[in-house]
Amino acid sequence: IVRYGDPVLHAPAAPVERIDDSIRSLFDDMVATMYAAPGIGLAAPQIGVDLRVVIFGVESNPRYPAMEAVPDTVLINPELTPLGDAEEEGWEGCLSVPGMRGWVPRWQRLRYAGFDERGRRFEREGRRALRPARADPRRGPQGFGFFAVRFDARNPAARADAARDR
Secondary structure (H helix, E strand, O other): OOOOOOHHHHOOOEOOOOOOHHHHHHHHHHHHHHHHOOOOEEEHHHHOOOEOEEEEEEOOOOOOOOOOOEEEEEEEEEEEEEOOOOEEEEEEEEOOEEEEEEEEEEEOEEEEEEEOOOOOEEEEEEEOOOOHHHOOHHHOOOOOOOOOOOOOOOOHHHHHHHHHOO
16 A cells, blocks of 8 residues: 555546456455455555546444445546535544544535446445545545545644554
8 A cells, every 4th residue: 555645646546548457457456455454445546556446345344333334336437526515524544644543524425426347337425424425525526536534733633533543
């Protein structure tokens, strides 16, 4: 997993032009990496691949014990649209920023669209549980960016939690 500070994490990822065996192999690598970490989501740039591919899903995770199960989802060339102005906040971590967590605002409801691993377009809505809304659509058209967590050094709760999480 690429760590914060790596240039691939700071540049917009390239769209996937064609879904072929190399992209399918990327999915397999991403799923294995996400579960080994253990994480609940991973973007291709987090493993050094400059493409707009995101996976997320969870059956159970020790860092998020109260989270309901969400099936593994592959999202290629994601498009994110907030559904309303309501936001929620919650503690989040990022596999590219190990040992730290931040208090992060996100849209409560979000429509996400893109392509699955077979190249079929789909659209879904996410609400409160694990969903790509945890990635911040306000980051711009790339949406997922390189990781979902924004840290605010001025927030004493975030600093305290980061210290506890080390």
